[in-house]
Amino acid sequence: MKTHTVDFSRREFIALGGAVALAPSAAAPSKPWHQTVRRIGQVNFSEHDVVDADVEAWANYWADVKVDAVQINVTGMIAFYPTQIPFHKRSRYLNNRDFFGECCRAAKKRGIRVIGRFSPDLQWEDALEAHPEWFLRDRDGKPVPPFSRTPGLYQTCMFSPYYFEQTPAIMREVNARYDVDGLYANGWPNWHMPVCYCNVCRNLPKPGSMEYHERFMARAIEIWTLYDKIAKEKSPDNLFFGNLGGGYRTGLNIKQLAEKCDWFNADNQGRTGASPAWGASQQGRVAQSVMKGRTITNVTGAWSTGNPMWRNATKSPAEAEMWMAQTAASGMVIWYHWLGAQTGLGEDRRWQQTGRNFLQWHARHNPHFINRRSIANVGLVLGQRTQTFYRPPGEGTAGDYVEGYYAALLDSRHTFEFVHEDDLVPESLRKFDALILPNVALMSDAQCRQIEAYAAAGGSVMADFETSLFDERGRERADFGLARLFGMSKAGGRVGSRGFENSFYARIERPHEILRGFTETNWTAGCEWRVQVKSDAPPVMTAVGPYPAYPTEVVYTEKMHTTEPALVLREIGPSRLVYFPGDIGRTFWRSGHQDPLRLITNSLDWMLRGRHPLTVSGDGLVELFAWETSAGFAIHLLNMNNPALHRATIQRHSPIGSQRVRFELPGGAAPVKRVRLLRSEQPVGFTQKGRTVEFTIPKVIDYEVAAIE
Numbered sequence: 004m005k006t007h008t009v010d011f012s013r014r015e016f017i018a019l020g021g022a023v024a025l026a027p028s029a030a031a032p033s034k035p036w037h038q039t040v041r042r043i044g045q046v047n048f049s050e051h052d053v054v055d056a057d058v059e060a061w062a063n064y065w066a067d068v069k070v071d072a073v074q075i076n077v078t079g080m081i082a083f084y085p086t087q088i089p090f091h092k093r094s095r096y097l098n099n100r101d102f103f104g105e106c107c108r109a110a111k112k113r114g115i116r117v118i119g120r121f122s123p124d125l126q127w128e129d130a131l132e133a134h135p136e137w138f139l140r141d142r143d144g145k146p147v148p149p150f151s152r153t154p155g156l157y158q159t160c161m162f163s164p165y166y167f168e169q170t171p172a173i174m175r176e177v178n179a180r181y182d183v184d185g186l187y188a189n190g191w192p193n194w195h196m197p198v199c200y201c202n203v204c205r206n207l208p209k210p211g212s213m214e215y216h217e218r219f220m221a222r223a224i225e226i227w228t229l230y231d232k233i234a235k236e237k238s239p240d241n242l243f244f245g246n247l248g249g250g251y252r253t254g255l256n257i258k259q260l261a262e263k264c265d266w267f268n269a270d271n272q273g274r275t276g277a278s279p280a281w282g283a284s285q286q287g288r289v290a291q292s293v294m295k296g297r298t299i300t301n302v303t304g305a306w307s308t309g310n311p312m313w314r315n316a317t318k319s320p321a322e323a324e325m326w327m328a329q330t331a332a333s334g335m336v337i338w339y340h341w342l343g344a345q346t347g348l349g350e351d352r353r354w355q356q357t358g359r360n361f362l363q364w365h366a367r368h369n370p371h372f373i374n375r376r377s378i379a380n381v382g383l384v385l386g387q388r389t390q391t392f393y394r395p396p397g398e399g400t401a402g403d404y405v406e407g408y409y410a411a412l413l414d415s416r417h418t419f420e421f422v423h424e425d426d427l428v429p430e431s432l433r434k435f436d437a438l439i440l441p442n443v444a445l446m447s448d449a450q451c452r453q454i455e456a457y458a459a460a461g462g463s464v465m466a467d468f469e470t471s472l473f474d475e476r477g478r479e480r481a482d483f484g485l486a487r488l489f490g491m492s493k494a495g496g497r498v499g500s501r502g503f504e505n506s507f508y509a510r511i512e513r514p515h516e517i518l519r520g521f522t523e524t525n526w527t528a529g530c531e532w533r534v535q536v537k538s539d540a541p542p543v544m545t546a547v548g549p550y551p552a553y554p555t556e557v558v559y560t561e562k563m564h565t566t567e568p569a570l571v572l573r574e575i576g577p578s579r580l581v582y583f584p585g586d587i588g589r590t591f592w593r594s595g596h597q598d599p600l601r602l603i604t605n606s607l608d609w610m611l612r613g614r615h616p617l618t619v620s621g622d623g624l625v626e627l628f629a630w631e632t633s634a635g636f637a638i639h640l641l642n643m644n645n646p647a648l649h650r651a652t653i654q655r656h657s658p659i660g661s662q663r664v665r666f667e668l669p670g671g672a673a674p675v676k677r678v679r680l681l682r683s684e685q686p687v688g689f690t691q692k693g694r695t696v697e698f699t700i701p702k703v704i705d706y707e708v709a710a711i712e
């Protein structure tokens with residue numbers, strides 16, 4: 004049973020800036036079409052589908068499930084229409100048929116917008132002789148095949164004229180011939196940052212370096228700007244957008260791209276192997292940190308994502324439903340995606356009913372998915388530079404530092420958001436009572452000063468391990484950039500688990516609120532890696548070990564007591580500061596041990612002083628989102644309980660019992676008229692005392708949305 008008391012922070016009041024009406028506000032200036040979409044549909048056609056596809060059945064399906072727009076293949080490597088552009092190879096099955104045109108007209112007849120899908124990333128060897136400069140090259144100057152190793156197909160280079168001559172020519176041809184509303188590039192920009200040795204790229208900085216990364220981003224933005232300009236040549240309301248999946252692991256600077264783009268599409272279609280279930284909602288939080296309410300889509304693969312993958316077989320309906328639910332809960336637009344149109348709409352047609360059920364339900368409750376702002380009081384800082392350039396000690400990736408805190412925030416049922424490291428300005432941070440820096444190792448001096456300013460304004464901060472130990476270029480500092488804030492300093496190097504030297508502990512030195520629940524023990528499981536630090540404050544916990552784990556005869560150390568802090572706590576006015584010299588987030592993620600989890604969640608409780616805009620009490624692991632919507636407020640509960648929580652695939656939902664909700668309305672909100680549960684489609688009784696609304700959700704099968712009007 005998890006419970007939290009409810010309060011509304013002082014800074015939350017300030018952020019709201021006065022009264023918030025429950026009713027929809029007076030007519031706002033009308034937004035372009037692409038800022039109002041809620042559902043997108045796509046059947047990704049193979050070259051051969053031109054023979055088989057039933058265009059009328061295709062259009063009828065997408066009209067039936069109430070999508071606002073469809074993706075149709077143009078594409079760049081295979082033309083789905085009788086193109087006149089050299090090297091835009093027509094489908095060998097086209098026979099002068101205009102397949103793209105037929106699909107486009109069928110969609111338009113049903114009032115559905117059309118987005119032309121391009122694949123600028125690949126081209127055939129037919130073009131090698133005439134345009135050797137188009138292709139990505141390896142060290143020996145040879146063209147590079149795609150990961151699929153499709154015979155005769157090679158990767159194109161983003162720094163070549165293929166991107167600023169050939170692709171624009173195709174885009175302009177499509178604009179001239181068809182009633183399209185937007186252009187989309189699949190496979191670009193490639194967030195893996197491809198390495199190329201063509202004549203242009205040979206003169207670029209070393210691949211993998213920060214200088215190369217900067218050139219890559221500048222080029223990506225240049226191309227994005229050009230393609231968007233071409234899209235707008237057709238109509239000012241048209242747009243171009245690229246493919247920005249990868250969550251927080253993307254090598255692309257999403258903050259820079261978000262400043263240029265009106266539509267963030269996350270090609271994050273499903274889980275592979277040992278991935279946690281929350282992949283789509285986490286992607287949503289990542290994208291929201293830079294898009295701030297502008298259109299974000301996340302693709303749900305109705306096909307079987309994973310390894311092995313089946314492109315033409317339907318995935319488990321429960322897994323697909325969960326992915327769409329997370330997409331909706333995190334404030335993104337659902338993009339439902341199937342591959343192949345053999346025998347009309349695919350050999351396997353099971354995907355259709357899954358999409359129909361979810362998308363029609365979603366459309367019935369449309370106003371509750373039009374979000375104005377997210378309500379959350381914890382910020383998790385997204386350190387993209389650290390994710391791209393920092394090499395963690397030991398096994399794993401820099402992502403492990405983030406996942407540990409993410410899992411802990413779910414476990415403790417907090418409402419939280421990602422905050423991008425390049426957005427640590429007071430206007431963005433003001434709403435949060437607490438910030439978490441999950442080993443954000445690379446930080447500029449300016450970013451350190453921003454965190455200090457946040458704390459000086461009353462905000463609380465938690466950080467771990469090597470946070471701020473490197474500058475933004477990855478150069479190690481003599482001391483932490485945030486040493487002054489946390490009242491500690493570097494006293495030695497990294498200490499960590501090596502082979503069987505992996506018994507490490509944190510000794511309890513004196514009572515503290517953060518140690519709540521640690522009884523009948525003198526120490527807790529420690530962190531796998533830590534930085535040796537010193538602090539003038541008397542330590543609450545000290546570090547012990549590591550010492551050997553095998554053989555049992557040597558499992559001890561003569562240094563059972565040290566003065567090295569394992570936890571540094573500080574209070575400055577209302578600001579509470581927590582620094583773990585160990586990699587506590589990652590240790591929790593890798594081990595699943597209850598001690599690092601308890602220390603993280605107890606620390607958050609201490610920092611927040613009981614302030615929670617939303618409290619949901621009940622059994623189970625639930626991911627929460629709270630939004631102010633066009634209809635009032637919406638509380639989203641994602642039921643994460645499933646035997647397949649940490650490994651695909653969910654076969655069936657595992658319902659959880661009653662969940663008690665306490666929600667604090669923003670100041671000035673009108674009295675609540677009703678509360679409805681959208682997923683179970685029933686009203687629910689509620690009480691309102693002052694600004695506090697309380698009600699009970701009797702059961703959550705997969706997902707519930709409580710709409711407060």
Ligand SMILES: [Zn+2]
Pocket residue numbers: 138139140160161162163199200201202203204
């Ligand atoms: Zn190149």
